[in-house]
Amino acid sequence: MKYSLVLLALLSVASFAAPAQDTPTENEMEVTTIAAPSTSTINVSCPTKTCTKRNVLQKAKPMMMQNNVLKKDRFMLISVVGQGVAPMNTASPAQAYALAKRAAIADAYRLIAEKVKGVRVEGQDLIQNMMVKRSSVRTSVAAMVRDANVVETTFKEGLCEVEMEIKISHAQFPQ
């Protein structure tokens, strides 16, 4: 009789303990993960302010960056449209077309380099007597581009547009 009472008491204690363990899990469900654009991890707390314990705080990994990174054995197709203008003093329309096309190809190469490698930007504002005297922005890019293909060329009213594509593999992509 004694042993059966003790056993009953133990069972009741175990049944009370089980929901007590589940309670923090409900609190954890309220934690939301926010996609962050930066690579660093961020701490996210409960929005309802119900969870005050430190261990409830979780580290959220940025999701946006994970989706955009080129994975191994995968290719990325980059497409750009470069523009070039024919100079005023050309000998013939054919020469104007050839020169404008070359300028458009250079512009397309520049756009590819900017997309793949990124752009260095420097800005400077000069303010005198509470007024902006001079505002200047300098951008620059330097890269080596190979195996780019011209897809389409259009020439209209002195403006040449060249559509260019480049296929980049994971190994070629600067990490």
Added chain:
Amino acid sequence: MRSRDGDKNISRSVSAVIFLLCSLALNASEHLISYRYLVKNAILYNESLDISKSMLACKGEARESIVFESPDDDNLKRIISTNNEEFIAFIHKIGLSVEHKEKTTNFTNSSTTILTLKTTCFKVDFNDTFVRISALK
């Protein structure tokens, strides 16, 4: 013991192969080619293509190559000027170094883009009816 006829056959076949190789590749040489042009405010300036014979032997393996028809012509400059557009497209395919600078002052924009193929050695095989130009790496 080897017969005299057998030796003759071997030497004939070897000489035939040598003759065939000589007739296929009449002349092979190495040339240094560089290419550069500048685009300022979307207008092309200073396009230059320099071709010269290499004074020293080049090292490296052939990578991309292009073939032009050249009946009995061993002047590379003439062949390239005849097929100018195709050769420039080939150079673009090999790869060009892009250097771009842009400046915007008081909302007025100006840009300069320089595309360069640094001096590269090309192996040129002159044949009877065609010429093969291969970039060395």
